[in-house]
Amino acid sequence: MGQLEGKSALVTGATSGIGRAIATKLVAEGAHVFATGRRQTELDEIVGELGDAVTAVRSDISDLDDLDRVFSAVQERGQGLDLVVANAGVGTFASLEQLTPEGFDYTFNANVRGTVFTVQKSLPFLGPGASVVVTGSTSASRATATFGVYSASKAALRQFTRTWAIELAARDIRVNMIVPGPTDTPGLAGLAGDPVADREKVQALLEQEASHVPLGRLGRPSELADAVVFLASEQAAFITGSELFVDGGQSKI
């Protein structure tokens, strides 16, 4: 019997990397998962892999109408949500001088606005004992040149997580953040370019990122998924407003 047997979960950004590993793990633990992302082919792949334990809804997190379609699907299934994993996120490199209003909006609309309204719109579906997990980043507390907008977006999410933990405590809904360090995903590799055309640059970035981690390697997406299962479980019943670092110690140096 899985730890989440009979539970219902929403995972945004489930088409790739960490979100995909989370969706896979939640299904393995017995949950039904609403999986979202903008790419239909990847969503079809997930349904192919995980079968009818998944409801895939193509949606852009920064589009409110798309979000409404996600929650219509939740409503239609009629079992509410026990867990919301607000994971979808984007990051691009741009210094203050290079930054454009469009680049700023792209990151903030997905990471901050998209997460805020995902969680807001999930509220009618969450009952006592439900849990929200937001994906943060160690970048929220470390300064990296050219990564300011992304880092600031994740710092904003940390503050929302803490605020929502206080606001939703009276409803017995817990809100926590997982904080990945550099994790081996298409998203991290994509910061260096195309995985085929820019193979050497991608490899160099991954090695450089791993070299800053005390445990000496990148994180695995499944390790973040394990942290989500813990935060959603009874074992974490007294944990809210917290940040669970899954970063090989990176944030401590």
Ligand SMILES: NC(=O)c1ccc[n+]([C@@H]2O[C@H](COP(=O)([O-])OP(=O)(O)OC[C@H]3O[C@@H](n4cnc5c(N)ncnc54)[C@H](OP(=O)(O)O)[C@@H]3O)[C@@H](O)[C@H]2O)c1
């Ligand atoms: N990998 C790392 O080293 C690392 C470190 C710290 C934090 N994180 C955070 O972890 C989360 C997952 O990242 P990842 O590394 O797994 O990246 P990834 O492989 O690029 O996956 C990102 C996911 O977010 C979805 N997404 C992006 N923009 C979206 C939008 N506007 N609407 C809906 N879905 C959207 C993508 O789906 P579509 O493309 O199909 O829309 C994809 O499923 C992000 O929040 C990221 O900031 C990652």
